[in-house]
Every structure is written in structure tokens, then in C-alpha cells.
Amino acid sequence: MIEIDDLHKSYRAPDGQRSEVLKGISLQVPAGSITAVVGSSGAGKSTLAKCISLLEQPTSGSIRVNGQDLSRLSGEDLRRERRAIGTVFQSSALLQRKTAWQNIALPLVYLGVVQRDIDKRVNTLLEAVGLTDKAHFYPSQLSGGQRQRVGIARALALNPSVLLADEATSGLDPDATESILTLLKQLRDEYGLSIILITHEMDAVRNAADAVAEIKHGKIVQQGQVRDLLAAPDSTLGRQLFPLKSLAAEGALRLLVTYAATQPVATDWISRISQQFNVQIDLLGGHVEVVGGSLAGRVEIALRFNNAAHTLHDLLPHLHQLGLIIEVLTQPLLLKEAV
Numbered sequence: 399m400i401e402i403d404d405l406h407k408s409y410r411a412p413d414g415q416r417s418e419v420l421k422g423i424s425l426q427v428p429a430g431s432i433t434a435v436v437g438s439s440g441a442g443k444s445t446l447a448k449c450i451s452l453l454e455q456p457t458s459g460s461i462r463v464n465g466q467d468l469s470r471l472s473g474e475d476l477r478r479e480r481r482a483i484g485t486v487f488q489s490s491a492l493l494q495r496k497t498a499w500q501n502i503a504l505p506l507v508y509l510g511v512v513q514r515d516i517d518k519r520v521n522t523l524l525e526a527v528g529l530t531d532k533a534h535f536y537p538s539q540l541s542g543g544q545r546q547r548v549g550i551a552r553a554l555a556l557n558p559s560v561l562l563a564d565e566a567t568s569g570l571d572p573d574a575t576e577s578i579l580t581l582l583k584q585l586r587d588e589y590g591l592s593i594i595l596i597t598h599e600m601d602a603v604r605n606a607a608d609a610v611a612e613i614k615h616g617k618i619v620q621q622g623q624v625r626d627l628l629a630a631p632d633s634t635l636g637r638q639l640f641p642l643k644s645l646a647a648e649g650a651l652r653l654l655v656t657y658a659a660t661q662p663v664a665t666d667w668i669s670r671i672s673q674q675f676n677v678q679i680d681l682l683g684g685h686v687e688v689v690g691g692s693l694a695g696r697v698e699i700a701l702r703f704n705n706a707a708h709t710l711h712d713l714l715p716h717l718h719q720l721g722l723i724i725e726v727l728t729q730p731l732l733l734k735e736a737v
């Protein structure tokens with residue numbers, strides 16, 4: 399696993415002033431999990447990536463991989479331990495005059511690995527990223543998504559325990575993005591990698607991340623398990639993950655319903671509640687999808703009770719029991735007393 403503790407990084411700006419870009423970042427990514435790092439442009443995400451991959455020396459703080467503090471090393475020790483972290487960037491930076499195969503082999507060649515072992519390792523990696531048939535293609539003959547796969551294979555060449563991806567899916571179309579994310583999830587599960595996925599795409603976070611941290615002005619302002627954030631109605635990250643645009647419903651009792659992460663929600667809850675309480679339920683908007691095996695997300699509904707015998711007050715405990723978190727958005731005056 400990787401543990402980042404109280405990481406600070408200052409740069410000297412062109413005017414000579416020092417500015418602190420990272421202001422005490424702490425983050426842990428256990429083996430076999432994906433943590434996304436999100437945040438607006440200039441927040442410090444790539445600076446964090448450079449510190450983690452040891453391209454930049456942090457001003458203070460520590461980066462431990464499997465218990466060893468890499469930020470304290472230099473020279474040969476640093477070069478050796480740096481192998482624990484594989485890095486892939488947006489443009490994947492492949493050498494244009496070398497084939498996919500040769501690009502993946504590079505880190506092994508630099509390390510002086512014997513040819514037979516290089517052959518074996520590169521073939522395994524090509525297979526892992528699904529590019530065996532493109533082994534002898536040059537980068538210019540590959541699609542953007544395929545180039546990223548080569549970049550990922552190269553990052554994995556030295557068997558790292560951490561894979562760091564900075565905007566690895568930016569600029570790819572949705573299908574290519576999806577297949578890269580599927581590959582990352584596979585690598586997480588098969589090799590037990592700790593993956594740090596730096597991205598500005600919330601779709602990617604929803605699709606692939608187990609946990610997410612938001613950086614703002616060099617500090618983590620929110621972090622947690624994706625499932626927990628989705629289920630927290632007041633988490634702004636949760637709302638960014640499941641953006642919701644709903645119809646207006648004048649004069650209706652409007653509820654925001656969040657699927658809690660604590661129990662799987664039955665897909666027929668609307669019809670069940672509707673029958674049991676003789677209430678008309680209109681769907682005004684929603685964003686629900688499968689996250690980590692069960693439904694997650696939020697829907698907005700309008701309720702109209704057909705029978706004065708039932709009220710929202712009766713309904714709420716049943717909704718809670720079904721694994722739903724309820725926020726009353728608007729309540730017509732007439733109904734208020736009933737609640």
C-alpha cells in the first residue's frame with residue numbers, strides 16, 4: 399500500500415516568491431484498491447503526482463510504499479525504490495520511433511534485464527493490456543486508447559506495487575475511457591495494485607474508484623469511500639458524482655431520495671410503496687446506477703396521497719427500512735400539518 403503523510407510542496411515562482419502548492423496532503427491507498435484524486439485545474443493534482451512518483455522532491459512530509467519512506471532516499475536507493483511506483487500520464491509519452499513492444503521493454507532494457515526475461519515479461523504485459531496483436535505497431539499506428547494501454551503496460555514493466563495515473567483517460571472517447579478503466583480495475587484485482595487515479599471526470603470516479611479525495615488549493619477538502627459519499631445526502635462530492643436535474647412540480651410534496659450504501663435497495667420500491675400507501679409517485683429526475691454491485695444514486699419524486707388516511711409521516715419509516723435516505727425538498731402548506 400501507499401501512505402502519504404502531511405505532504406508539503408513549495409515552488410519558487412518566476413517572480414522569486416515561494417508559493418506553497420501542496421499544504422499538507424495525507425492519503426492512504428491500500429493494496430487492491432483505487433483512489434481517485436479530483437479537483438479543479440491548478441488545485442495541485444499533478445504536483446501531487448510528481449511528488450508521489452518522486453520526479454519532484456517534496457518540501458516536507460513522507461511517502462511510504464509498503465512501509466518504506468521513499469521521500470528520504472537519494473541516488474541509487476531512490477532509483478531502486480522508485481520502481482515500486484509505475485506512472486502513466488495523459489499523453490503516455492511513448493517513443494515514436496519504437497514499437498509498442500519496444501516501448502514496454504524500455505524500463506527492462508535500462509535495468510539490464512536479460513533478453514529472454516524481457517521477451518517473457520513484455521509478452522505477458524501485452525497480453526494483460528490486450529494488445530498482443532499490436533506488438534509491432536508504432537505509436538502513430540495506434541489509437542489514443544491503445545497508446546494509453548502501452549503506457550500502462552510500460553508503467554507495469556518493473557512490477558510496481560503502486561500505479562499512478564494522471565489524467566490517463568482525458569481526451570479519450572467514452573468507449574476507450576471505459577475500457578482503460580476496466581483494465582485498471584482488472585489490474586487492481588489481479589495484481590493487488592494500489593492505484594491512484596487523478597482525473598477531472600466524475601464518470602471515471604463513479605465507474606472505477608473505491609475511494610475519492612478532493613483537492614482544493616493544495617489541501618484535501620473532502621475524502622471518503624465512494625459508496626459512503628454517494629449515500630451522504632449533504633456531501634458535495636456525492637452530488638458531483640450523481641448530478642441531478644429534475645422537473646419542477648408545483649404544489650407537490652417533493653422528496654430527494656438517496657440510495658444508502660448500507661443495504662441493497664430493492665428495484666421495485668416505488669411500486670411497493672405506491673400500493674401499500676395508496677400514493678401516486680411521480681419521478682421528476684434521477685441518476686441511479688450500479689456501483690460496487692448494488693444500486694447507488696439519487697432520485698427526486700413527487701408524492702400525492704390518494705387517501706387521507708396515509709401521510710408522509712407513515713411513509714418515512716418504511717422508506718428508511720428499504721435503505722433509502724429521505725430529504726423533504728418542498729412541502730405544500732396543506733400537507734405540513736399532516737407531517
Ligand SMILES: Nc1ncnc2c1ncn2[C@@H]1O[C@H](COP(=O)(O)OP(=O)(O)OP(=O)(O)O)[C@@H](O)[C@H]1O
Nearest residue numbers: 409410411419437438439440441442443444445446
Ligand atoms: N515547476 C513549477 N514551478 C512553479 N509553480 C508550479 C510548478 N508546477 C506547478 N506549479 C503551480 O502549482 C499549481 C498547481 O499545478 P498542478 O499542475 O499541480 O495543477 P493540477 O491540479 O494538476 O491542474 P490541472 O487539472 O489543470 O492539470 C499551479 O498554480 C501551478 O502554477
Ligand SMILES: [Mg+2]
Nearest residue numbers: 443444445564
Ligand atoms: Mg494536472
